Amino acid sequence: MTAEAMLKPNLTLIILSSICLLSCGKKGDSWSYAISPGAYSLAGPFCVSTGKSPAYDSVAKSINLFDFNGIKKHELRFEETGLYRIIANDTCTMAVKHTVQENKNNIFALQLARSFVFEPAGCSLQVVIGTTSYNVSSESTSVLQDSTTQGSDLLFEMTQVAPNLEMTSANRDEINDVWAEYGCASPDRIKWILSTINPG
Secondary structure (H helix, E strand, O other): OOHHHHHOOOOOOOOOOOOOOOOOOOOOOOOOOOOOOEEEEEEEEOOOOOOOOOOOOHHHHHHOOOOOOOOOOEEEEEEOOOOEEEEEEOOOEEEEEEEEEEEEEOEEEEEEEEEEEEEOOOOOEEEEEEEEEEEEOOOOOOOOOOEOOOOOHHHHHEEOOOOOOEEEEOOHHHHHHHHHHHOOOOOOEEEEEEEEOOOO
């Protein structure tokens, strides 16, 4: 599957996934985690050219980037059973379990397969396009339903910008040109900012 196809509005762009901590490198290899195990607050996505959120023209594109309105919490948590994305507003929490494809040196990539849990069951998140608000849930779109799709998604480059981490889409022409479909410039890149959540 091409990078461009993965970014099309009718397909899902997965940002993060669960990690197999022992499979990122062979014992004795010299490498480091792109994203160290822990808990992070996630801000974004932002168009690199403007530092602002994409100007979406469809609900599907916003969902593809897990970009919802009225969010009180967007976290990534590496746990023994995998990596979880937690997105919550005042009335709904969505937990997404992902699988990591690569988490080595400065490269982070995800697998396409993932699973969802909504609490309370049947609750929804919101997407605003223009002046219209849409309720989205596992019942309203297949993008927010469990998937066993094979393969890996987009590559991200991780950069330490103290005290945070920046996760930016790989700098490749075929990918950079696609972000115009999401309301960024052409060409452009998309990024998220990860801030460590201290335990306790």
